[in-house]
Amino acid sequence: MTPPPCGPHSRIERLALPGVLTTAQVTRTVAGIAALQRPDGAIPWFRGHHLDPWDHVEAAMALDTAGEHARAEAAYRWLAEHQNPDGSWYAAYADGDAHAPTDRGRETNFTAYVAVGVWHHYLSTGDDAFLDRMWPTVRAAIEFVLRLQRPGGQIGWKREAEEDGGAAVADALLTGCSSIHQALRCGLAIAEHREEPQPGWELATGRLAHAIRHHPERFLDKSRYSMDWYYPVLGGALTGAAAKERIEEGWDAFVVPGLGVRCVLPNPWVTGGESCELALALWVMGESDRAVAILRWIQRLRAEDGLYWTGYVFDDDALWPEERTSWTAGSLLLAAAALGGDEATTTVFGGELLPAGLEPGPSDASACCHGLPVDGLR
Template sequence: MTPPRREPRRRPERAERLVLPGVLSAEQAAATVRGIAAAQREDGAIPWFRGHHLDPWDHVEAAMALDTAGEHDRAEAAYAWLARHQNEDGSWYAAYHDGDPERPTDRSKESNFCAYVAVGVWHHYLSTGDDSFVERLWPTVFAAVEFVLALQRPGGQIGWKREPAEEGGAVVDDALLTGSSSVHQALRCALALAEHREEPQPDWELATGALGHAIRSHPERFLDKSRYSMDWYYPVLSGALRGPRALARIEEGWARFVVPGLGVRCVVPNPWVTGGETAELALALWAVGESDRAVRLLADMAHLRADDGMYWTGYVFEDDAVWPLERTTWTAAAVLLAVAALGGDEATTAVFGGERLPVGLEPEVTGRTGCC
């Protein structure tokens, strides 16, 4: 007997949460979703744009944006791509040409790229309530987390990457604050998945606590990338910082990085604002109760929106020039995720608000040399 054809799982009511007055109308939101969908390959891969490369982190972010629009089958196909093409050690390569798994263009294995699947899988579950999806993807998440935690340093921070095997496969011990912050959010989502499956992971709890402590209390354990706006807001976006400390961090960097009316600089002092950083900062602002400022930022980046509903990566304001000449799925995805959070999408608010995510076990702090 031929089974009945399964209709695509799409919940139109969710699209209402992608409408934000002054930022996105229903028609504009639909165009942006279509733009991301058009870039997705038949095998589920979502490159930056067709013909460019795919990296696992941005692939997941685009899948999450599709879920906010109710495009659950497309999102699931993106996660299935990751499950099919995971390396034996639990990793993925840093880049694949046009999402072709047979054509990796960067064979290094970046820790935050590999960890982020946990965020996406938890977001998809919260979007759909699909327990069978969790069961199918749990081995993928588990292997990815184990790969990443093998790169954790004694101080709690996460080593940046493992070099390509043909170059020796050495671990790069240097830790990036942005990357480690992203890993922290991913570990919390992985712990949420473990709790949901009633499969405790005490080692993950200890690792998450140690990493959170390093982010909050030991900036010296990370490479100095303070010129980059992501290092400024990512401890807040990831949930490692909340409350007065998070607000103080936002205020400390505001004048350095925010260009009124245009968006957020990628790096100071360069006269270049970028859409991804602007939308991510808006999401971080929402997470700490600064929704009005978040909406203003998203409205400010309207100049980056193209006629097809996608967004240019950046704008060099001293030259009045769009640069580079690319419209990326991840920039569009960051906008949709920020709008979804501001609109109250439950899955997105749970993942980026973080109130219900496990926090891990904070290490005991003593006066001993080398203690966390």
């Protein structure tokens, strides 16, 4: 693949949005994320705090949107070098130090997201050698995730830390599974590009999508959280009229006009990350005007260094917590990239060019007998 004919400067210009971000502001935000990256490639939330693999990938994707490909590749190299033997990563590492995990649980959505980032980086650069190097990492990560898929299609939240017994947690989270759905589709895109068919992944993706669309009872009830509201749309499981209906149903509950998106009901707290992700979901639905409006609202969270405060408690007129995270800025840049037409970003979030998996047959539960490793059964 030949990457788009544009250098870093033109990529920065594409991220600028009238009334939201100027080119100079984009440049400062990119520099803010880059300043948080360790020399080994790790990107913690902020220096002195922890790194989790999902937000690490999101920040790397944001760097790619701005043409910072070497930095993004270093982030993926960190993942490849520190992957656990079972294909996972730990849930948290102190300041991104791979030798200092602070949470040895192994979460499935954290592990799966590497597939989204790797495919996004390849689409940004056309670097086949990179894809060759990362393929074993992606494959091992997805296999870890699918070992926790339940007979109903949903995927268990995590595997406990070894010191706590290492048991698989069967409870499934709708937000996490929606993110995994996107990751599986990106994994399938990588496999197709490499001409290495993965029929088990195709079936697993279809079963997961079926569960998200039709079986809310298979997931823990986290409906108070805005991510459970919009993530089935952002992750590509709900599209068209079903996506529109879901977003409209929750709009008045979660969206605070002029401020952003609540993290959790009924708390008077809007957060930058959730607001940017909803904007990205709106773009996926073709509602760019509403997406831009939300991005405009959250500019109150912007700090002088180009990073963004995590959230705003509007009853108290207070920024809270007092932290500026790499992933909040990353989510903003990804939303801006989609709205600006960045090909790699529109491909991994738009979904039209990603494999959809195989729709399960009438006997959905019988899929566990079709060669997929289901935890507890084999």
